[in-house]
Amino acid sequence: METVKRCVKGTHTPWEIRCHLALLAMGYWVLVYLAWRGYMAERPYSIMTHTLSALGSFDANHNPRNFWLFSVAMIYCGLAMIPIILYIRRKFAVISEIGARIGSFLFILGCIAIILTGVFPDAHGKVVGGWEWRHIHIKTAVTIAFGFGLGVIWHWVLILRDMISRGTLAESGKLPYLKLLGPFTVTLPVFIGIGYRMHWKYLFGALQAAFHLSMDEMNMYWNLVQQDFRFYPLLEHLSIWGLTIFVIWFAAVMPREERQYVRF
Numbered sequence: 001m002e003t004v005k006r007c008v009k010g011t012h013t014p015w016e017i018r019c020h021l022a023l024l025a026m027g028y029w030v031l032v033y034l035a036w037r038g039y040m041a042e043r044p045y046s047i048m049t050h051t052l053s054a055l056g057s058f059d060a061n062h063n064p065r066n067f068w069l070f071s072v073a074m075i076y077c078g079l080a081m082i083p084i085i086l087y088i089r090r091k092f093a094v095i096s097e098i099g100a101r102i103g104s105f106l107f108i109l110g111c112i113a114i115i116l117t118g119v120f121p122d123a124h125g126k127v128v129g130g131w132e133w134r135h136i137h138i139k140t141a142v143t144i145a146f147g148f149g150l151g152v153i154w155h156w157v158l159i160l161r162d163m164i165s166r167g168t169l170a171e172s173g174k175l176p177y178l179k180l181l182g183p184f185t186v187t188l189p190v191f192i193g194i195g196y197r198m199h200w201k202y203l204f205g206a207l208q209a210a211f212h213l214s215m216d217e218m219n220m221y222w223n224l225v226q227q228d229f230r231f232y233p234l235l236e237h238l239s240i241w242g243l244t245i246f247v248i249w250f251a252a253v254m255p256r257e258e259r260q261y262v263r264f
Contacts, residue, residue, distance in 0.1 A: 010086025014256055017087055021248045024080045028244070031073035038066025047237045053122035053137065067121055074118030078111045084251050085111060091254035092155070095168050099158045103151055107247075110147030116140040148243055152187050155250075169255060176255060183249035186242045 007016055035055040039045045039062070045054070054062050056070030063070070089104035120127070120136040127133055159180050162168050169176035 008083050010083050010088075010090050012083075012087050017084070017251060020080070020084060020087075021251060024077065024084065025244065025248055027080065028073050028077040031069050031076065035063065035066050035069035035073065038069065039063045047233060049233055051122075051233045051236050052240055053117070053141070056118065056121040057123045058121060059123045062123070067123075071118040071121060075115050078113075078115035078118070081111045081114070081247060082108060084247060088251055088254060092158075094255055095162045095166075096158055099154070103154050103158070106147050106151035106154060108147075110144050110151065113140045113143035113147060117144065145239075152184070152246065156181075156184050156188070179253040180250075182253065183246045186249070187246045190239055190242045 003016070006012070007020060012020060032052075032055065036045060039055055043061075052070075056063065056067050056074065058064045058067040085104050085107040088107070089100045092100040092103065117137055117140045120133050120140060122137040122141075123133045125133050127136060159177060163177045169180075
């Protein structure tokens, strides 16, 4: 029980964090796979034409029988990832204590949004007032992108800043920095690719319409945003896979030795 309490607080040992990361990856993707198998039993599903959220939709044309498996997967992923983010914060504090706190806030915001995407599937049907399940789902999905997108960029900037100006981890040469920068090779190319093809002025219009529940206006703007994306669902899948790999890889290469914290 004491081990569980420590891990919940992010104070894993090296062996414990490896086990935690393995449980996160296996638990999440096994549940997603089972939801996918249930979807395939009803009608064809393709990452080229269907977003991942379609696996969690109880609409008749999506996954009415096994949508709940995807909901469980998202809730499990968000909950299991929070202690990992706390572990990253504790280890990352050797570079910047305040920077680590800001980064963990952004990541945990994304984790909470992941949980809520499972609680509120991408489906039709009233929840309360004029809000439908899909309305809340869209908001939480945007929050995931906001939290983890800014969080990844924030940590990247902090690492580069420390490597160039402070050298907190320079006792062993540049190897610690190269290890920490490795996970960014998965996410940053996806971000750059999406950002290059995206029409940003329409994106802001889509976000504003989404938060005002103007769904027809949001769909109009979103179609303009992705007009140069040949395969938007595929890009979404690549982003999610890349994010999963990033969190696991980033946590795995955190400095193992405890040093004095450096304030931002």
